[in-house]
Amino acid sequence: MDEVTISRAIIESYTKELLDAMELDVAIVGAGPAGMIAGYYLGKAGVKTAIFERKLSAGGGIWGGGMMFNKIVVQEEGKVILDEVGIATEKYREDYYVADAVETASTLCSCAVKAGAKIFNLMSVEDVVIREGDRVSGLVLNWSPVFMAKLHIDPLAIRVKLVIDATGHACEICHIVTGKLGGKLRTETGGVIGEKSMWAEVGEREVARNAREVYPGLIVAGMAASAVFGLPRMGPVFGGMFLSGKEAAKLAVEMLRQGTSA
Numbered sequence: 001m002d003e004v005t006i007s008r009a010i011i012e013s014y015t016k017e018l019l020d021a022m023e024l025d026v027a028i029v030g031a032g033p034a035g036m037i038a039g040y041y042l043g044k045a046g047v048k049t050a051i052f053e054r055k056l057s058a059g060g061g062i063w064g065g066g067m068m069f070n071k072i073v074v075q076e077e078g079k080v081i082l083d084e085v086g087i088a089t090e091k092y093r094e095d096y097y098v099a100d101a102v103e104t105a106s107t108l109c110s111c112a113v114k115a116g117a118k119i120f121n122l123m124s125v126e127d128v129v130i131r132e133g134d135r136v137s138g139l140v141l142n143w144s145p146v147f148m149a150k151l152h153i154d155p156l157a158i159r160v161k162l163v164i165d166a167t168g169h170a171c172e173i174c175h176i177v178t179g180k181l182g183g184k185l186r187t188e189t190g191g192v193i194g195e196k197s198m199w200a201e202v203g204e205r206e207v208a209r210n211a212r213e214v215y216p217g218l219i220v221a222g223m224a225a226s227a228v229f230g231l232p233r234m235g236p237v238f239g240g241m242f243l244s245g246k247e248a249a250k251l252a253v254e255m256l257r258q259g260t261s262a
């Protein structure tokens with residue numbers, strides 16, 4: 001084995017994929033449960049998709065389960081998705097199933113990649129590109145260590161047809177749209193409302209229903225949808241995150257097919 005050949009293989013292979021991601025159908029920001037499930041279904045639908053994740057590891061808030069007890073709970077509808085991707089669940093009681101958080105995070109990651117969604121880890125989305133009036137038409141990316149080291153380095157940009165904000169509680173892309181552009185979101189206030197206190201039943205139901213286009217070209221999913229639309233949080237029950245990611249993917253496929261905003 002030759003060290004330089006190994007290095008060339010890595011650089012050439014990575015650069016090829018990064019160049020390929022310069023023009024995407026859908027860019028997902030955040031590789032938590034909502035983002036990875038969205039990536040899985042988009043990949044399966046043949047949509048050119050990449051997921052940009054700030055951290056070294058994909059999985060977002062799954063790994064720690066509830067208060068670091070690394071188990072998650074799903075309801076019947078959530079279990080259907082876990083069954084589909086081959087994640088084991090154990091029935092606790094009627095409509096409550098328990099899954100291993102580590103198995104869930106790692107399997108979702110594998111499924112999204114195998115379905116065709118490319119995950120770029122260690123990359124942070126720091127801005128959007130706006131075209132066609134006020135449509136989100138691109139993302140501005142930089143290496144996460146640039147932010148950590150507070151380096152003075154300019155980012156690069158990609159062109160996209162649709163963006164899914166799956167950045168969790170922070171709903172970072174929505175904040176960029178409202179904060180930087182003064183954009184009005186399709187919420188009651190026109191801004192990010194902020195999540196409400198815990199109510200698992202309502203939070204789970206609403207997070208899936210609110211995987212919606214919140215600004216032209218920008219869909220929200222997962223806890224980002226809860227935060228943007230002011231929904232109750234739900235604790236370590238994850239079915240809503242999976243269903244929300246699935247709904248976001250379904251909406252994106254429809255929008256791409258119609259070539260318009262919803």
Ligand SMILES: Cc1cc2nc3c(=O)[nH]c(=O)nc-3n(C[C@H](O)[C@H](O)[C@H](O)COP(=O)(O)OP(=O)(O)OC[C@H]3O[C@@H](n4cnc5c(N)ncnc54)[C@H](O)[C@@H]3O)c2cc1C
Binds near residue numbers: 033035062170236
């Ligand atoms: C304060 C707090 C409260 C929580 N409360 C709840 C709750 O009520 N209910 C619940 O179900 N879960 C809760 N969780 C746990 C967890 O956030 C969620 O369960 C679940 O992981 C959310 O899934 P998600 O896919 O929406 O986002 P996350 O799992 O949070 O994943 C988002 C991912 O996006 C990445 N990211 C964020 N911004 C960027 C960016 N600009 N560029 C690139 N990547 C980015 C993050 O690194 C992360 O990996 C909480 C977590 C925290 C920190």
